[in-house]
Amino acid sequence: MANQQAQDLFEDLEFLGDDELISLAMGAPGKEALSGCTEIMMTATESAMSDLTQEKYVFQYGPRQGDPGFLEHLAKFLSVQYGDNNISKDNLMVTAGATHGLHLTATVLFKEDIPVFVEDPTYFIAIKMLGKDLGRTVIPVPVGDDGIDVDKLEEMLKKHRHKAGDKSTWKCPFWTMLYLMTVYNNPRGNCPSPEKCNRLVELARKYDVLLFTEDVYNLLHFEEGNPPPRLLSYDVSDDPEYLGCVLSNGTFSKIFAPGLRLGWIEGRPGVVRLIMTSNTAWSGGSFNHYTSRVVSAALQTGLLSQHLTKLCSVYRERMNLLCQALLKYLPAGCHFKQPKGGFFAWITLPDTVDGEALLSLANGKHKVNFITGQSTSPTGSFKNCIRLSISFADTNQIDAGVERLCKAIKEYTLNVANSESSCS
Numbered sequence: 001m002a003n004q005q006a007q008d009l010f011e012d013l014e015f016l017g018d019d020e021l022i023s024l025a026m027g028a029p030g031k032e033a034l035s036g037c038t039e040i041m042m043t044a045t046e047s048a049m050s051d052l053t054q055e056k057y058v059f060q061y062g063p064r065q066g067d068p069g070f071l072e073h074l075a076k077f078l079s080v081q082y083g084d085n086n087i088s089k090d091n092l093m094v095t096a097g098a099t100h101g102l103h104l105t106a107t108v109l110f111k112e113d114i115p116v117f118v119e120d121p122t123y124f125i126a127i128k129m130l131g132k133d134l135g136r137t138v139i140p141v142p143v144g145d146d147g148i149d150v151d152k153l154e155e156m157l158k159k160h161r162h163k164a165g166d167k168s169t170w171k172c173p174f175w176t177m178l179y180l181m182t183v184y185n186n187p188r189g190n191c192p193s194p195e196k197c198n199r200l201v202e203l204a205r206k207y208d209v210l211l212f213t214e215d216v217y218n219l220l221h222f223e224e225g226n227p228p229p230r231l232l233s234y235d236v237s238d239d240p241e242y243l244g245c246v247l248s249n250g251t252f253s254k255i256f257a258p259g260l261r262l263g264w265i266e267g268r269p270g271v272v273r274l275i276m277t278s279n280t281a282w283s284g285g286s287f288n289h290y291t292s293r294v295v296s297a298a299l300q301t302g303l304l305s306q307h308l309t310k311l312c313s314v315y316r317e318r319m320n321l322l323c324q325a326l327l328k329y330l331p332a333g334c335h336f337k338q339p340k341g342g343f344f345a346w347i348t349l350p351d352t353v354d355g356e357a358l359l360s361l362a363n364g365k366h367k368v369n370f371i372t373g374q375s376t377s378p379t380g381s382f383k384n385c386i387r388l389s390i391s392f393a394d395t396n397q398i399d400a401g402v403e404r405l406c407k408a409i410k411e412y413t414l415n416v417a418n419s420e421s422s423c424s
């Protein structure tokens with residue numbers, strides 16, 4: 001796998017004083033998207049602290065599942081945002097963000113010697129976290145325009161199923177997990193069709209697989225109405241084959257502020273209970289209890305919904321600007337589809353482009369950056385693809401960022417053409 005250091009991303013934060021660099025790499029909110037967070041947290045903190053009889057609870061370890069008031073407000077917020085009346089606080093558990101939700105699930109529910117399946121391409125840090133930090137064998141499953149290739153997935157599940165061992169040795173009702181994103185995917189920005197989602201649930205039931213879905217971008221939805229349904233809503237509990245095989249991983253990082261380190265998982269109560277009754281949750285109490293009490297007030301007063309509405313409109317405008325700029329500046333032979341939500345657009349460049357070499361030119365000379373396709377791929381594929389993000393650069397930087405990027409692409413392809421002709 002090619003090696004774009006995760007560190008590159010966060011070094012961007014150091015560039016805040018360097019007005020020259022435009023980051024189309026960062027998948028975190030920038031200044032503009034974070035404005036208003038202070039006021040919301042001050043108002044919510046005042047409200048959460050106003051009742052001194054609560055002091056002994058607010059600053060204590062919390063219940064392992066999470067503060068009941070927070071879970072209730074979260075369930076209501078999610079029901080409205082998703083347009084889904086089946087969301088109950090009993091199916092939710094607080095986490096310290098989506099990274100933590102993944103870490104908890106992978107470590108608590110699955111044995112170390114069991115391989116885990118991921119989309120290829122996928123969230124680039126998840127590959128490193130599962131593979132390097134947790135020592136899991138990561139098995140990439142190919143993805144096309146309509147999400148994961150389910151026939152390949154079935155073949156792979158059949159092939160690796162023997163590694164599961166005897167059912168009695170499993171730590172949960174599933175022998176492995178598939179890490180995926182079905183709404184506003186990172187890095188591709190797309191949503192697989194309902195048929196694909198149904199098929200995934202069918203396969204997960206047939207092969208005892210947990211579908212661990214990152215539902216972190218879903219609510220950054222640019223069209224009228226509710227966002228596309230989560231994979232969780234395809235796993236209907238009235239079905240005779242129901243297993244509760246989908247776990248939804250949520251976070252406030254993209255819809256509010258990553259510095260809060262607050263998120264949740266949602267799934268069948270039996271599966272959530274397995275995580276809740278882990279020793280990790282026992283020792284930690286409610287993960288990030290204090291913050292959840294404050295955010296509970298922000299949910300209750302509607303401040304968070306208002307903030308989310310503002311974010312959707314900021315990001316919608318930026319995505320439009322990004323795509324208009326791409327249409328204006330991209331050279332022939334490059335392709336993309338405009339995403340309807342989330343942070344990312346996925347661009348396919350001519351086959352001759354190597355993303356890492358292009359990044360070095362774009363970053364060094366043209367002062368713009370992005371995530372390379374190969375860094376999102378456990379197999380190092382997608383060399384000629386790049387992921388652009390609208391989350392960090394301010395609205396007035398998007399057009400300039402794309403213009404610089406396209407200059408870099410043109411310069412790069414010209415250099416390649418020149419060196420090919422001088423060799424022939």
Ligand SMILES: Cc1ncc(COP(=O)(O)O)c(C=O)c1O
Binds near residue numbers: 028098099186
């Ligand atoms: C798919 C995905 N999961 C998790 C995260 C990290 O989320 P959190 O800040 O909640 O840990 C990101 C951030 O880029 C992401 O894109």
